[in-house]
Every structure is written in structure tokens, then in C-alpha cells.
Amino acid sequence: MKHTAKSIRAFIGTKNFDESRHFYNDLGFEESIISKSMSYFKVSDMLGFYLQNAYIKDWVDNSMLFLEVDDVDRYWNELQGLGLHQKYASVRLTPIREEIWGKECFMHDPSGILWHFGQFR
Numbered sequence: 001m002k003h004t005a006k007s008i009r010a011f012i013g014t015k016n017f018d019e020s021r022h023f024y025n026d027l028g029f030e031e032s033i034i035s036k037s038m039s040y041f042k043v044s045d046m047l048g049f050y051l052q053n054a055y056i057k058d059w060v061d062n063s064m065l066f067l068e069v070d071d072v073d074r075y076w077n078e079l080q081g082l083g084l085h086q087k088y089a090s091v092r093l094t095p096i097r098e099e100i101w102g103k104e105c106f107m108h109d110p111s112g113i114l115w116h117f118g119q120f121r
Contacts, residue, residue: 007048009050011049012049012065012113013060014051014052014053014110015060015111016111017037019110020110021051026084038052064115065113069119070119072096079105079107092108101121102118103119105118
């Protein structure tokens with residue numbers, strides 16, 4: 001199949017829709033409200049995801065997203081500076097790990113979705 005892809009967008013769930021909306025706004029994503037139960041959050045025209053007011057424990061507990069960043073060290077410092085892990089009780093940060101392919105740090109959002117913020121070599 002030959003086509004030109006323009007973007008890819010994941011759908012993620014949330015335990016508390018309003019809390020997660022505030023969290024992603026605080027993280028720096030731009031929100032576009034689609035309906036009472038869904039918003040689109042983006043960091044650029046090509047990079048974003050849909051947040052749904054839907055919670056299925058097994059789905060949310062096993063959801064992971066990877067955001068490639070240009071400088072994971074700077075991103076980690078800025079992430080810590082936002083203090084989201086202090087503002088939101090269930091948010092957890094995990095420091096940078098070096099891997100063969102590059103390095104990454106981690107954050108669990110208020111619902112437990114695991115974010116990987118990585119930089120390839």
C-alpha cells in the first residue's frame with residue numbers, strides 16, 4: 001500500500017477526565033475540546049493524542065506512549081521544574097536511563113499511563 005501518512009494519534013483513557021485535562025495542559029500540551037468526553041492534546045501539528053473520559057483498568061494500566069525529544073537532559077530538568085509530581089498525587093517521575101539506542105526518562109500520568117521521553121543516538 002502506498003500513501004503519505006500525515007500523523008498518528010493514540011487514544012488513551014483516564015480515571016478522572018478533568019484532572020487529566022488539567023495535567024496535560026500543565027505539561028504544555030495544547031487542548032482542543034472535541035466533546036464533553038474527549039479532547040485532543042497536541043505538542044505540534046503532527047504530534048498528539050486523544051484523551052477520553054473512559055476508564056478500563058487493564059487498558060490504562062498497560063498504556064504507554066513514547067515522545068521523542070531533542071534533548072532528554074533538558075526535558076528532564078524542565079519536567080522536574082514543573083512540579084507535576086507534587087501537584088498531582090499519583091504522578092511519578094523516573095530519572096534518565098542510558099540504553100544502547102539512546103536515553104530516556106519516564107513519567108506516570110494521573111491515571112497511571114506510562115510516558116517515555118527519549119532521545120535516540
